[in-house]
Amino acid sequence: MKIQEIRELIRLIDQSSIDEFVYEQGETKVHMKKAAAAVAVTPAVVSAPAAQPAPAVTVSAPAAPAPAAMPVQAAAEAPATEADQPAVSAAKQAKEGAFHQITSPMVGTFYAAPAPDKPPYVKPGDKVKKDTVVCIIEAMKLFNEIEAEVEGEIVEVLVQNGQLVEYGQPLFLVKPE
């Protein structure tokens, strides 16, 4: 069976009301089953995919070598620990100085500027308004322009351009006005 034929089958079954499909001819056997039922049983996974520490890794933060078969959580430990460090210092500073934190609404890559050859959206000392764009978070080519949501002055940028950031990770400290 050709890959194109399998693709076509997947497409047809996708459009049909068939839940399960088995095809056998000679030594070829194709078994397809729609995942809808399985998904419905575990809605938590669907509604909160980023609730667990996101196991993303970039070259700048390589994971400890782990066998391929290890569960997701194990492989995710190393980057999660690294990502926690700025979070801890930011939280400390936020307590001490009553600074406002701008946090990341999703897991992804932090971009400080609209393009590599452009200046950053904001730098320490800049005044921001609620709708000032302070950075972009990107995941899977979805770009999220993050707004300050608060009026004040940028005190510190807590992450590096191109760094992978976690859900809820502090990105900036702002002195509210």
Added chain:
Amino acid sequence: MAHGAQSDTRKRLLELFAEANGEFLSGQKISERLGCSRAAVWKHIEELRKEGFELEAVRRLGYRIVSTPDKVTANEIQLGLKTETFGQVIYSFEDVDSTQRVAAKLAHEGAPEGTLVVAEEQKAGRGRLDRKWFSPKGTGIWMSLILRPPIPPQQAPQLTLLAAVAISQAIQEVTGLVPDIKWPNDILLGGKKCVGILTELQADPDRVHSVIIGIGINVNQTSEQFPEDIRAIATSLAIEKGKPIKRARLIQDILFRLERLYRQYLTHGFRPIKLLWEGYAVSIGKPVTARTLGGVMRGIARGITDDGLLILEDEQNTIHYIHSADIQL
């Protein structure tokens, strides 16, 4: 009022020609069906010709449509569109700086879900990281669709994979060509890029305001029309198919499939989309290079997670989960 009635007659005339399916329709029959005089029929035919329709007139047989103009106006897209919301509101432009910018403004002003912005030409089409997207007049599909999904923001990236599946299905349906998807959502024909998708999210930490899916498709460019530096890596549907493709027809099919997959996604989650995505995936099981701002990683693409992340296994058999990177095959 008069204008509205007239365009309604025009629409019915086009429907008659669509039913005739390329066969001749007598002037008598048209005037009976539309309830207007033969002179009025002639006037409508002349107006269609001015719009770019090619009509053949033969004595005793009547009229037949030889070809319709390849335009991407709201009329062309909505005639025969089988969706409930996607594309039911269309803003079409001869030229625009970028459909994405127009759509973002409309979304901010409260445009409903399914609103489509489409242009014959973009003066400042852009891709990832503000890279320019080559979008010359009348050759491709440059459009942006506004969604308002009731999902948490961190789930929104899955919509980019969903869009890639819907567009691949539509290309297959309309052209018969089977495209490949390169993670996360580049669409390739014969190893060359023909579709780029850029999605932008406006959200509060807990709520999505809008997701704008920007779609650029190289449809009818000849290879000479591509700048020299991208000729080796870019292609168009017409180049691969060997003949021009009607753009409005492809847009209709994309909107139809996007709407269906989107509904399925909101009801059943990402799993069914994942299976469809993997059916088109070109990189799975092959060595790939992932480039990020942080550096370069090489490994074997093992598939995607239930969230849509790329699973990369490096030479030390370590599994990495990639959120964002440029993938080279």
